Amino acid sequence: MAEGLGFEEALAALEERVRRIESGELALEDALTLYEEGVALAERCHDQLDAAEERVTKLRQGAHGIEEMPVEDRPAD
Numbered sequence: 001m002a003e004g005l006g007f008e009e010a011l012a013a014l015e016e017r018v019r020r021i022e023s024g025e026l027a028l029e030d031a032l033t034l035y036e037e038g039v040a041l042a043e044r045c046h047d048q049l050d051a052a053e054e055r056v057t058k059l060r061q062g063a064h065g066i067e068e069m070p071v072e073d074r075p076a077d
Contacts, residue, residue, distance in 0.1 A: 007052075010044045010045050011041075013041050014038055014042055014045065017034045017035075017037055017038040017041070018038060
């Protein structure tokens with residue numbers, strides 16, 4: 001279900017499930033189903049954030065011209 005969703009769509013779907021669970025108006029089985037779906041959506045969001053972090057780089061002038069530098073290696077501004 002979470003497959004193929006973009007980050008924003010997955011996050012919106014996760015928030016909707018949280019709202020429904022927090023309403024307290026669901027039967028236990030329905031709440032458990034929504035919880036399981038929410039876990040899958042949260043994992044999808046986490047995976048997408050991890051992938052985005054890997055892509056984020058900063059260009060810098062190095063000894064061999066312009067080089068990409070991963071965010072975690074970037075000096076503080």
